[in-house]
């Protein structure tokens with residue numbers, strides 16, 4: 001069993017076509033994406049937004065807003081704003097005009113903060129993203145402070161609960177909100193998630209190749225191995241584990257290339273690596289499933305798998321804006337199809353790591369993918385276990 | 393006890409009847425040769441025996457026990473050199489042999505010894521690091537053989553091991569098979585080359601269209617047919633009168649003349665050639681070269697099926 005494992009790993013890592021599709025191709029595609037996007041958005045690291053704040057008596061009166069601006073301006077990882085305090089609105093307008101700030105906050109006479117930004121079409125992509133972020137920040141603040149006001153009038157006791165107020169003012173809740181906005185705007189990260197999805201499905205090629213070589217009805221080698229004195233189950237388990245390992249390694253290499261060479265930040269590395277393991281498990285199941293289809297020659301199966309990968313990747317939004325819209329539409333209108341789309345699932349798995357602070361989404365998607373892999377393996381097993389055939 | 397006992401095996405591929413009540417009994421120590429033209433069902437028979445193919449009827453017993461796909465204990469005693477090359481393209485010669493050895497032998501040290509012996513046996517010492525793609529047709533056949541016999545099985549199936557092999561490799565393969573047999577292995581050998589079968593088979597079974605035509609030792613098979621000898625004589629001028637005279641000889645079965653050579657098929661018996669030459673001399677014909685061929689398995693096949701074995 002150990003030998004089957006060893007030699008399956010050895011042989012798989014030497015199959016050139018497999019290495020091309022599962023290793024080289026995603027790396028090439030990633031490099032192309034990187035070259036395409038590097039001038040659109042500089043990176044997914046968030047750059048604090050330069051803003052003017054009119055520091056007049058109205059501003060001094062709004063302690064809560066002052067607190068917000070100060071918190072968001074604290075230097076460090078979570079810094080969102082680089083404020084320039086000015087006394088007069090005219091000074092703020094000057095700064096806005098020579099584009100040293102994206103906008104300015106002003107507390108109106110009624111005590112409500114307001115955002116002023118440059119109007120017109122001159123704004124470039126990143127400026128308009130930043131404007132949106134500033135606006136969202138403010139809306140959020142207004143929404144929450146009005147909640148507090150209402151509560152103060154109706155149910156002041158709630159405010160005594162420290163957990164509640166903490167929640168309201170917790171800076172994290174702002175950064176969270178903001179980071180969603182930021183990443184939606186810097187859309188290129190989506191391509192790389194889709195790419196991971198694509199690479200994972202391509203990795204099914206490995207499981208497929210490995211399984212074809214164990215099936216007596218599919219290859220002379222499979223027939224020869226079936227006559228050997230090693231139990232069928234052992235051969236299959238060793239082969240599948242080997243295929244899983246090799247596809248996992250291929251994905252890890254691709255991931256490391258994207259992450260360390262191209263410098264793409266996928267969020268939480270440890271969990272991403274776990275995610276790749278899960279994705280490659282599902283891919284091995286998929287490969288085994290396609291691999292065991294009787295009568296089709298291996299070349300045709302490679303074709304089927306390549307085509308399938310490209311198709312599911314289309315619906316996972318690999319090919320740019322329109323495809324992403326298509327993916328989103330499909331998710332809304334035909335949720336079942338998208339739920340069963342392995343590329344979409346893998347894409348979502350990594351998404352969830354980046355977008356959500358919690359693990360719920362990640363765990364749910366992971367479990368679904370594992371279950372998916374198991375179902376595929378189960379289907380494959382009904383074919384794989386066979387030892388005798390009516391014809392070879 | 394027979395090592396292989398196949399009784400009334402019937403195998404159909406949809407409409408095609410590939411094996412029609414096929415029977416085969418092989419004793420320990422034999423080189424049992426299965427001879428028949430391409431498509432007669434040799435590989436099908438082997439694949440049924442090894443439980444790769446389902447069959448419609450019949451019983452298969454190996455080493456006195458019923459064979460099923462799960463009988464790994466029986467499989468351990470069997471070696472197989474399949475007709476189609478079955479090796480890993482990406483593994484080297486040594487890795488391939490070691491892989492197949494590991495299907496039967498767990499112990500690492502023992503395996504190493506066996507692998508070295510197999511490599512030496514097929515003469516691939518200079519190629520141990522080569523991938524199969526880099527080997528010539530003859531060498532790759534030898535690798536295929538090494539993979540099949542590395543675990544020193546008691547019973548070895550060779551399915552057309554000499555197809556597409558140069559004469560030198562062919563001879564060394566045949567010598568190798570004899571050596572295995574001498575060291576105690578029972579051999580099942582299939583081929584559509586009668587010369588090979590005559591050379592190595594201790595017992596021969598001839599089959600056609602899934603049916604057994606005849607079986608026995610080489611001599612037994614030849615004794616089965618009436619014609620013992622084919623005589624070919626170069627004669628320049630021969631008329632019909634002379635031909636008729638030849639045909640009337642009691643031991644002559646068939647006469648054929650194409651204005652240059654005379655072919656005479658004789659019945660079994662002694663001194664056919666002498667009596668024939670005597671007659672020709674009495675007819676005062678100019679005789680050139682004379683060839684006399686003992687009967688071949690092809691003649692047996694021809695006699696029994698009405699078609700030539702060679703294609």
Ligand SMILES: Nc1ncnc2c1ncn2[C@@H]1O[C@H](COP(=O)(O)OP(=O)(O)O)[C@@H](O)[C@H]1O
Pocket residue numbers: 391392405408410428429430431432433434435436437
């Ligand atoms: N998988 C198959 N499906 C249908 N017919 C087959 C199949 N394999 C072999 N045959 C047919 O069965 C017959 C016996 O084939 P085979 O056992 O390979 O012959 P041999 O090994 O003697 O050349 C042939 O007529 C062949 O065409």
Ligand SMILES: [Mg+2]
Pocket residue numbers: 431434435436475551552
């Ligand atoms: Mg054959």
